Amino acid sequence: MTTPVNMRASILEHTRSLIVADVPVPALATDQVLVRIAAVGVCGSDVHYFHEGRIGDFVVEEPLILGHEASGTIVAVGADVSADRVGERVSIEPQRPCRRCRFCTAGRYNLCDRIEFYATPPIHGAFAEYAVIQDDFAHSVPDSISDDAAALMEPLSVGIWSCRKAGIAPGTSVLIAGAGPIGIVIAQVARAFGATDIVVSDPVAERRELALRFGATRAIDPINDGIPSAAFDAFIDASGSSIAVKQGIGSLRGAGIAVLVGMGADDVSLPVSTIQNRELVVTGVFRYANTWPTAIALVASGAVDLDALVTGHFGLDDVEAALESTNSPATLKSMVVPS
Numbered sequence: 001m002t003t004p005v006n007m008r009a010s011i012l013e014h015t016r017s018l019i020v021a022d023v024p025v026p027a028l029a030t031d032q033v034l035v036r037i038a039a040v041g042v043c044g045s046d047v048h049y050f051h052e053g054r055i056g057d058f059v060v061e062e063p064l065i066l067g068h069e070a071s072g073t074i075v076a077v078g079a080d081v082s083a084d085r086v087g088e089r090v091s092i093e094p095q096r097p098c099r100r101c102r103f104c105t106a107g108r109y110n111l112c113d114r115i116e117f118y119a120t121p122p123i124h125g126a127f128a129e130y131a132v133i134q135d136d137f138a139h140s141v142p143d144s145i146s147d148d149a150a151a152l153m154e155p156l157s158v159g160i161w162s163c164r165k166a167g168i169a170p171g172t173s174v175l176i177a178g179a180g181p182i183g184i185v186i187a188q189v190a191r192a193f194g195a196t197d198i199v200v201s202d203p204v205a206e207r208r209e210l211a212l213r214f215g216a217t218r219a220i221d222p223i224n225d226g227i228p229s230a231a232f233d234a235f236i237d238a239s240g241s242s243i244a245v246k247q248g249i250g251s252l253r254g255a256g257i258a259v260l261v262g263m264g265a266d267d268v269s270l271p272v273s274t275i276q277n278r279e280l281v282v283t284g285v286f287r288y289a290n291t292w293p294t295a296i297a298l299v300a301s302g303a304v305d306l307d308a309l310v311t312g313h314f315g316l317d318d319v320e321a322a323l324e325s326t327n328s329p330a331t332l333k334s335m336v337v338p339s
Helices: 044-052 147-151 153-165 181-192 205-213 242-250 272-277 292-301 316-327
Strands: 006-014 017-024 032-041 069-077 089-092 130-134 138-140 173-177 197-201 218-220 232-237 252-260 281-284 310-314 333-336
Touching: 006 316, 017 316, 032 089, 032 147, 044 316, 069 130, 069 147, 069 153, 089 147, 089 153, 089 292, 138 292, 147 153, 147 333, 153 181, 153 252, 153 292, 173 181, 173 242, 181 197, 181 205, 197 205, 205 218, 232 242, 242 252, 242 272, 310 316, 316 333
Parallel strands: 173 197, 173 232, 197 218, 232 252, 252 281, 310 333
Antiparallel strands: 006 017, 032 069, 032 130, 032 333, 069 089, 089 138
């Protein structure tokens, strides 16, 4: 096909203001592929940028295309990429590390200081008809995987990275705070990794019911049921709640691991004596690295169901509605379909 010159995109002009406009199709570097976008998941970070215009140190200072959970079809390739890739359906790993720093060469490229990540200012994302990505970060997916599921390999990668950092293995007991999309994905991954006691806490009854459908062995109300003390090998926070973090750390047995995933307050007081006396490990999650092969295998095998997470589809003209839909407890994953 002839590569188009312009494309439609949903653009965040400033806080709470989106427009759809024609913009130039991104130019291809020699090591990149051009992907016609098929589906893009709405992430909590997109909602934060829309409402607040920032996440921590990342501030929207000029118009930005949001969206980083993306799939599509390769329609053009750079000079150093095999033309045989044209026509491949792919899941996009939406980041470009420098590949030279000490983090990149150690395989921890998510910590690269020079990384460029979709929809993180000033890098444009995928709420558009086309996007470019490095050849090896356009991961081929089998036809058995839908466009929606291929896009949702990105949040699945967050779940995989979280469970790896938490040391989830056969027989592990884990408490997951928050039954939103990431919490639900983490529960599915924990089950696939062999955890036998998967407890999800959430104050919203509808969310707890969803958790039981997607891998949780138990779902509890942290307000009325309380959180047991010293009962779990691992705790993963997917809520961003300061209270949930403190309760979760207290729920760990000796030598347990707490993994903080949810976006919440920049500063939280922690139960230091508990951490010291039980020799707990408290760590964070910043995206992921080397997760896509595992993600694709989990979905292709049926161990993780991403299609069941999708609760709505929206066009480029309705991105604001897609973002606002996340306010409903019944919404797990809203998808933007650019064309």
